[in-house]
Amino acid sequence: MMPLRTCMVWVMVATSSRCVHATRTSKVFLLPEEQRDHLEPLLTAMHTLGIKEFDDRHADSWDAAAHTNEFDVVWSYEYPEWDMLGPLPPHTKVNHLPGNYALVTKGHVYTNQLRLQHLYGKDHFDFIPQQFRLPDERSQFVAAFEASTNAAAAAVAVRQPPSATAADDPNYGRRWLIKNQNHRGVHFFSGLNHLDKYMSSNDMVAQCIEPLLISGHKFDIGLYVTISSIDPLRVYIYHNALLRMCKLKYPKDLDDSADVESYVVDDYLPPWEMPDLKEYYKAIPSEDREGTSHFAVLKMYLDSINMDSSRFQQDIYGAVAKLVAGNRGHFVRTEAQFRAANHQPHGHFFEMYRFDFVVDDSGKPWLLEVNQSPNLAPKHFATGTDAKMKRNIVHDLLTLVGIQSPHEASLPNTIFQVLSDILFLIKYIFLIWYEFPDHEYIAPIGQSEITLR
Secondary structure (H helix, E strand, O other): OOOOEEEEEEEEEOOOOOOOOOOOOOEEEEOOOOOOHHHHHHHHHHHHOOEEEOOOOOOOOHHHOOOHHHOOEEOOOOOOOHHHOOOOOOOOEEOOOOOOHHHHOHHHHHHHHHHHHHHHOOOOOOOOOOEEEEOOOHHHHHHHHHHHHHHHHHHHHHOOOOOOOOOOOOOOOOOEEEEOOOOOOEEEEOOHHHHHHHOOOOEEEEEOOOEOOEOOEOEEEEEEEEEEEOOOOEEEEEEEEEEEEEOOOOOOOOOOOOOHHHOOOOOEEOHHHOOOOHHHOOOOOOOOOOOOOHHHHHHHHHHHOOOOHHHHHHHHHHHHHHHHHHOHHHHHHHHHHHHHHHOOOOOOEOEEEEEEEEEEOOOOEEEEEEEEOOOOOOOEEOOEEOHHHHHHHHHHHHHHHOOOOHHHHOOOOOHHHHHHHHHOOOEEEEEEEEEOOOOOOOOOOOOEEOOOO
16 A cells, blocks of 8 residues: 655645737637636626637637637637637646546546545545446445444444434445436435336446534535646645535434435525524625535534534545545556647646535545536525625636736746735635645645644
C-alpha cells in the first residue's frame, strides 16, 4: 500500500465583422445556450466585469464556436461539443475540463474511490457510500450488507444515535436502497429477502446514510469547487455553501411509504428558518448581501451538539481535495490527448462543480454526487434569497481564472495587474493540495503538514 502524504495551504482570495486581430480590447464571451433563465448570475457577472456577449445570429448555438478569435471565454451548461470548437488562441478559456466524467459520473466516482482505497488505504478514502451493481456484484453486496447489519447492532448497543434509536427505528443502520436503471423509482429494503423483488439487470444498490437531523429535517450541503488548472493542480473551495433542508420532517422508520420530500432534497426549505439554526444567523441572505455563511452556521450547530466541527471541516474539504487530486493523472492524460488531437496549446480549461454531501448522525460528511454546471438560478423564499451568494460565486470565479482580451493577453505584467492581484486578496477560500506518489504528485507551495486521523 502506498503512503499518502497530505498538505493544506490556506490562502485569501476574492470570493467576490469576421476580421478580428490581436488588438481587440473588449472582452467577449460565447454562451451557446438557448435556455438562460438559470444563468442570471453568470450574465450579471459578465456584465459587471465588462465582458460582452458574442453578437452573431448563431451565438446561442455551437455553430459559432469555430470563430475562436472573436471571443475570450466559452461558457456552456452542457458538456462542450469539442468537434465544433475552433483552434483556441493562447488566452481563451473554456469552462469544462476534457474528461470530467471521472468526477461527475457516479459509477466512475465510486470506482475511483475503490482504486484509491487499494492504493492508499480505506481510512483515507471512505467518504462515498457503498454501492454495488446487480446482479453482477451480488455476492460482494451480500457480504457488505451483513457487515453493515452487524456494525449497526454494535453501534446501537454502545451509544444512542442522535437522530434515531433502536426503538424509534428498528432498521437503523440496516437500510439500503435500490435504484432502478429504467427510472422506475427508488425502493428501500432492510432484509436480503426483499432484494429479488426489485432486482433487474444493471440496477444499483447503495447503503443509506443515517442522517444528522436539524430541527427534525434531513439536509444536504453543497460546496462550490473550482479547478482553475490541472498542471499544476489548483483547487479552490468557496467559503460559503449551499445548505438545503428537506421540506418535510424525516420519518422515524424510512421505507417506501415515506413522502419523498422527507428524505430527498429537491424543493427545499431555507436553513435560517430552522428553529435550531435561527440564533446563528446574524444576517439573513438577501438580494444585496450573502448574509451569514451557511457553512459557518453548520459548524456552530455541530459545536452546540458536541460534535467536532474542525474535524468535520477537515473531512469535507479533504474529500474534495483527495477525489480531485486522485484523478489528476486522468485529467493530465485526457487534456494532453485533446490538445494533441486538436493542436491546442496548454492552459485553456477550468471548471466549477458543486460537491453535494449528506452528514451522518456522527457528524461525518458523505459525498453523494458531483454536479457539473451546478444550477445558478437564485432561490427565492419569503424570508430571503441566495441570489447574492450565487452572483458572488460566479463573479469571483471569472476573476479567479482571469478572462483577458487579445490586447491584454499580449501585454507584459503591469503595475495595474499587480495591484489587481493585491485587491483580489479579500475573502477566504481554501486552496488545497494533496500529494500522491506514482505520478500523482502535486508540488506544494507554503505547505503546512496536517495529519489525517
